[in-house]
Amino acid sequence: MKIEKICIVGGGTAGWMTAAGLAHRLQNSNIKIDLIESNQIGTVGVGEATLPHIRFFNNTLGINEASFMKETKATFKMGIEFCDWGKLGDRYIHPFGDFGMPINGIEFYHYWNKLRLSGDTSHLGEYSYPVVAAQLGKFRRPDTDSSKIESTFGYAYQFDAGLYAKFLRRHAEKIGVLRTEGKVIHINCNNENGFIESVKLENETVISADLFIDCSGFRGLLIEQALKTGYDDWSKWLPCNRAIAVACETRGKSLPYTRATARKSGWQWRIPLQHRTGNGHVYWNEFISDDEAAHQLTNTLEGPALTEPKQLYFKTGKRRVMWNKNVVAIGLSAGFLEPLESTSIYLIQEGITALIELFPDKTFPKSDMVEYNQRMDLHYERVRDFLLLHYVATQRDDSEMWNHFRNLKFPESLQDRIDSWLGRGYIARYEFGAFLPPSWVAVMNGQNLNPKAYDLRVNSSSSLEITQKVKSLSASINHAVQNTPDHQSFIELIGASINGTT
Amino acid sequence: MVDKPINSILVCGHGLAGQMTLTALSHNLPDNIQIIYLNLKDTQSFDQLYGSSLRPTAYNFHLKLGVTEPNLLQAGKTCFSYGTGYKNWGGKSWIQSFHLPFPIWDKTPFHHYLMQRNERLEPYLISALAAKTGVFAHPPRDAKSPLSNAEYGYHICPDDMTNLLAHKGVPSNVAIINGTLKHITHGKGNKITSIALESGQIISADLYIDCSGPEAKLLSAVGSTTQSLQSHSAFMNNIPIDKLGPPMSIVEAYSFGWQSNTPLNGSVNRLTVFNSGSESDAHMSHGYDPDIHLSFSTGRRQRAWAENCVGIGQAATVQTPLTAVPLMLLHRDIDRLLELIPITDDMDIERREYNQRFDDDCENMCLFQDALFASDGLPTGSFWDEIRNKPKNPKLTRKLTQFESRGYLVSYDFEGFNQEDWTILHFGMGRRSKRYDLKIDQVDQVNTLKRLTSLRTACETIVKKMPPHDNYISNYLNYLEKRNGS
Ligand SMILES: Cc1cc2nc3c(=O)[nH]c(=O)nc-3n(C[C@H](O)[C@H](O)[C@H](O)COP(=O)(O)OP(=O)(O)OC[C@H]3O[C@@H](n4cnc5c(N)ncnc54)[C@H](O)[C@@H]3O)c2cc1C
Numbered sequence: 001m002k003i004e005k006i007c008i009v010g011g012g013t014a015g016w017m018t019a020a021g022l023a024h025r026l027q028n029s030n031i032k033i034d035l036i037e038s039n040q041i042g043t044v045g046v047g048e049a050t051l052p053h054i055r056f057f058n059n060t061l062g063i064n065e066a067s068f069m070k071e072t073k074a075t076f077k078m079g080i081e082f083c084d085w086g087k088l089g090d091r092y093i094h095p096f097g098d099f100g101m102p103i104n105g106i107e108f109y110h111y112w113n114k115l116r117l118s119g120d121t122s123h124l125g126e127y128s129y130p131v132v133a134a135q136l137g138k139f140r141r142p143d144t145d146s147s148k149i150e151s152t153f154g155y156a157y158q159f160d161a162g163l164y165a166k167f168l169r170r171h172a173e174k175i176g177v178l179r180t181e182g183k184v185i186h187i188n189c190n191n192e193n194g195f196i197e198s199v200k201l202e203n204e205t206v207i208s209a210d211l212f213i214d215c216s217g218f219r220g221l222l223i224e225q226a227l228k229t230g231y232d233d234w235s236k237w238l239p240c241n242r243a244i245a246v247a248c249e250t251r252g253k254s255l256p257y258t259r260a261t262a263r264k265s266g267w268q269w270r271i272p273l274q275h276r277t278g279n280g281h282v283y284w285n286e287f288i289s290d291d292e293a294a295h296q297l298t299n300t301l302e303g304p305a306l307t308e309p310k311q312l313y314f315k316t317g318k319r320r321v322m323w324n325k326n327v328v329a330i331g332l333s334a335g336f337l338e339p340l341e342s343t344s345i346y347l348i349q350e351g352i353t354a355l356i357e358l359f360p361d362k363t364f365p366k367s368d369m370v371e372y373n374q375r376m377d378l379h380y381e382r383v384r385d386f387l388l389l390h391y392v393a394t395q396r397d398d399s400e401m402w403n404h405f406r407n408l409k410f411p412e413s414l415q416d417r418i419d420s421w422l423g424r425g426y427i428a429r430y431e432f433g434a435f436l437p438p439s440w441v442a443v444m445n446g447q448n449l450n451p452k453a454y455d456l457r458v459n460s461s462s463s464l465e466i467t468q469k470v471k472s473l474s475a476s477i478n479h480a481v482q483n484t485p486d487h488q489s490f491i492e493l494i495g496a497s498i499n500g501t502t
Numbered sequence: 503m504v505d506k507p508i509n510s511i512l513v514c515g516h517g518l519a520g521q522m523t524l525t526a527l528s529h530n531l532p533d534n535i536q537i538i539y540l541n542l543k544d545t546q547s548f549d550q551l552y553g554s555s556l557r558p559t560a561y562n563f564h565l566k567l568g569v570t571e572p573n574l575l576q577a578g579k580t581c582f583s584y585g586t587g588y589k590n591w592g593g594k595s596w597i598q599s600f601h602l603p604f605p606i607w608d609k610t611p612f613h614h615y616l617m618q619r620n621e622r623l624e625p626y627l628i629s630a631l632a633a634k635t636g637v638f639a640h641p642p643r644d645a646k647s648p649l650s651n652a653e654y655g656y657h658i659c660p661d662d663m664t665n666l667l668a669h670k671g672v673p674s675n676v677a678i679i680n681g682t683l684k685h686i687t688h689g690k691g692n693k694i695t696s697i698a699l700e701s702g703q704i705i706s707a708d709l710y711i712d713c714s715g716p717e718a719k720l721l722s723a724v725g726s727t728t729q730s731l732q733s734h735s736a737f738m739n740n741i742p743i744d745k746l747g748p749p750m751s752i753v754e755a756y757s758f759g760w761q762s763n764t765p766l767n768g769s770v771n772r773l774t775v776f777n778s779g780s781e782s783d784a785h786m787s788h789g790y791d792p793d794i795h796l797s798f799s800t801g802r803r804q805r806a807w808a809e810n811c812v813g814i815g816q817a818a819t820v821q822t823p824l825t826a827v828p829l830m831l832l833h834r835d836i837d838r839l840l841e842l843i844p845i846t847d848d849m850d851i852e853r854r855e856y857n858q859r860f861d862d863d864c865e866n867m868c869l870f871q872d873a874l875f876a877s878d879g880l881p882t883g884s885f886w887d888e889i890r891n892k893p894k895n896p897k898l899t900r901k902l903t904q905f906e907s908r909g910y911l912v913s914y915d916f917e918g919f920n921q922e923d924w925t926i927l928h929f930g931m932g933r934r935s936k937r938y939d940l941k942i943d944q945v946d947q948v949n950t951l952k953r954l955t956s957l958r959t960a961c962e963t964i965v966k967k968m969p970p971h972d973n974y975i976s977n978y979l980n981y982l983e984k985r986n987g988s
């Protein structure tokens with residue numbers, strides 16, 4: 001008994017990504033896909049920075065990079081620069097890529113740890129091609145030859161999420177998704193099994209389906225308001241619960257990275273797009289008022305504001321189960337872990353991929369649902385620990401929020417990871433998750449968690465050999481970066497500039 | 503109190519695990535760390551339980567020991583392997599071949615196409631076809647050739663590997679002592695402080711590596727108890743042959759247990775595993791008076807690293823060589839140890855990480871071995887009943903449920919067996935899912951048929967051109983000899 005009708009409620013980034021992803025996958029299947037969105041409610045209207053995984057999503061849909069970038073006014077993103085996180089005045093880039101290349105099969109950072117402990121004052125970032133290139137505002141696509149230093153990174157985009165949703169909408173409608181504008185005012189559930197049968201719009205239109213995807217944002221219209229699924233509140237780990245966002249004119253060179261600057265009661269983002277810069281202040285309302293947060297944000301804008309400040313409220317955590325009965329929650333309705341590492345769109349993508357792989361039939365086997373929920377929980381939990389790391393790896397004591405984090409008892413899994421790094425520069429690994437060892441190294445090192453020892457295998461090479469190899473690595477990075485075009489010129493070169501002709 | 507840096511490591515053991523650990527340490531650690539190898543005499547060897555099958559990943563592992571493929575092939579009876587043929591296993595026979603990767607058409611895993619058409623997987627596995635035909639060739643560099651997907655491993659005799667490593671020469675920081683263990687002295691917190699030998703010699707080190715086999719002479723002395731699963735016996739013979747067999751071993755299920763025959767260069771290694779109550783049946787089937795007769799219990803130590811003592815190989819876990827799991831675990835143990843050689847005598851971090859990874863590796867790898875027993879068609883009898891009565895790991899239940907329900911392959915972190923291995927296993931054991939990927943019904947069936955036919959034909963054509971395993975090995979060895987001579 002195959003699913004015949006799918007109804008996606010919500011036309012934000014999650015809704016249109018899901019619509020495009022499913023429609024692409026289900027082309028020629030006779031499965032009808034409806035998407036309902038309400039102009040009256042609108043979308044959350046933020047979410048501009050992404051992770052490299054998005055390229056895989058776009059490629060699957062057959063999206064041309066240059067036209068996508070042009071239409072969404074996108075820039076390239078090689079990582080995130082974190083300012084003032086460890087201590088005031090600190091800055092480091094968490095790159096989408098590696099630090100150096102392994103020497104004798106041992107990760108480069110072990111060698112660097114040895115050098116550092118012997119008094120070398122160079123920064124780990126100096127040995128990362130994406131860090132050095134990003135700092136100088138340069139960009140190219142990764143080399144396909146894995147022996148080259150220019151192959152050691154990935155990249156993502158910074159774009160206007162509203163335009164991305166529009167872009168995907170066109171794509172999805174072309175391949176059969178039917179869009180209905182209107183506000184859902186009633187949800188009709190089956191009396192016996194509680195499955196959702198249909199939704200009713202303000203204009204009395206009734207849309208029925210076998211499978212409902214809840215992309216209605218924070219409100220979780222179907223998954224929570226109708227099915228009362230419950231929410232795992234993670235604010236004891238990630239307590240920031242409000243944000244204020246505003247776009248401004250860009251000043252200076254186009255930079256291929258996002259910036260996250262720690263503030264006294266939260267942090268502030270800067271996301272450069274082609275036509276403007278997105279800014280936002282994420283904060284914990286326990287320690288700062290909304291007015292003060294807005295004031296701090298507007299005071300630090302690099303150019304004149306282009307939009308009115310937009311206030312957002314959230315509670316970090318995840319839906320107790322993201323697939324409940326015949327409803328799958330994707331996007332903010334499934335959970336939100338705050339935007340520090342641009343993980344929301346990635347988690348949307350994971351949700352879509354898992355749904356495609358576990359696409360149910362009308363009998364809705366429990367095993368599909370259980371597997372989906374287990375798989376998504378793992379992703380959320382792993383992201384949560386990584387985000388929390390940024391807050392707890394701090395020496396700041398200049399505000400109540402930072403004092404709170406310095407005294408926080410955090411999950412054992414995270415404590416163990418930090419101890420292993422500090423004790424001997426060892427990173428506990430996993431295979432499935434957004435953040436692999438180089439990311440953990442970047443943040444721990446960047447926030448002054450410096451190991452007191454290094455992997456003994458490094459001593460098999462003499463200090464002279466190591467110094468020579470490190471020097472030659474540094475030279476090859478500098479040489480490669482010199483030959484890397486400016487970020488802006490590269491955007492123009494590939495025909496992705498909003499000012500260029502196609 | 504300041505922690506004392508690790509200056510010396512004692513490897514206490516014999517045979518494969520001892521020699522391999524010694525080589526790995528001496529090859530990868532700096533020479534200011536003193537390594538003592540206490541080569542235990544008068545200790546029964548259970549090395550045959552490591553089995554004779556090496557997976558393709560062994561290639562890279564061996565390089566870390568300074569062992570290349572030519573070294574390996576020139577050592578004793580080594581030959582190539584495309585996998586294992588399971589015969590009469592729960593009423594099914596299939597070749598569990600090494601293969602990477604399967605084609606993905608229209609973003610849909612290959613096995614869904616086969617499930618829709620109710621087809622077998624084997625005709626599309628070049629490594630399985632080659633194994634069955636008894637031919638072998640190294641994969642070409644051209645990724646377009648189906649032969650490039652035929653991964654290969656090796657059949658080895660554990661003693662050959664031990665000898666090969668033993669003859670690699672000893673660096674200056676390694677001291678070798680042959681002796682018999684008499685007494686272990688403990689210090690604060692049950693840590694080992696020294697070891698006394700029958701000869702009267704006393705040896706001490708900062709870290710003790712136990713490679714003494716299932717008895718785990720050191721690890722048991724620091725209180726790591728065994729969690730035993732089953733008691734088994736095994737007969738082993740190396741039966742001389744004139745002509746090298748196909749590049750695959752054969753494992754067959756019998757009511758008393760199972761038997762494997764692994765072709766080696768010059769002999770076939772026959773291993774018969776049974777429960778003590780069925781010895782005469784096992785003996786009859788074995789067909790020879792055993793050269794080696796072992797009694798052993800499978801299971802694992804509660805902690806692979808306790809205090810300042812790490813158990814490697816069978817000292818940490820004993821598994822039957824029904825698959826390549828025992829050698830895979832040994833390799834993993836050594837890799838893990840190298841990454842976590844403690845820096846000082848405060849080993850809390852290393853111990854915690856090591857034990858966590860050991861638990862995961864042990865559990866995840868055994869899932870594959872356990873999955874072989876998840877069949878209704880396997881014989882009855884005490885050997886099989888004991889296995890059947892063992893509680894099924896929920897992680898395996900999840901894997902089986904998902905595959906049987908919809909052909910979905912659940913993966914855990916760093917499992918050791920990849921999705922291709924699992925697909926071959928499920929298909930081989932006759933597991934089919936009730937549903938297949940939705941995409942399959944949307945694709946052009948004529949085109950799918952064309953694609954499948956062309957893949958199958960390409961595999962058949964290539965296999966026809968491949969030389970017999972026997973010829974390939976002798977030509978390869980001749981070539982190596984000439985190259986070394988010139
Ligand atoms: C401060 C902040 C910063 C962020 N930054 C990033 C970032 O940098 N990178 C990143 O990946 N993510 C970021 N995110 C997350 C990102 O914004 C969201 O994941 C993304 O926008 C998806 O949102 P959504 O589609 O789930 O919800 P929304 O955008 O809220 O869309 C909900 C949709 O549901 C519809 N709807 C709701 N109720 C009804 C109804 N009753 N009837 C009909 N339609 C209805 C709405 O009209 C709308 O179309 C950020 C989030 C916040 C809060």
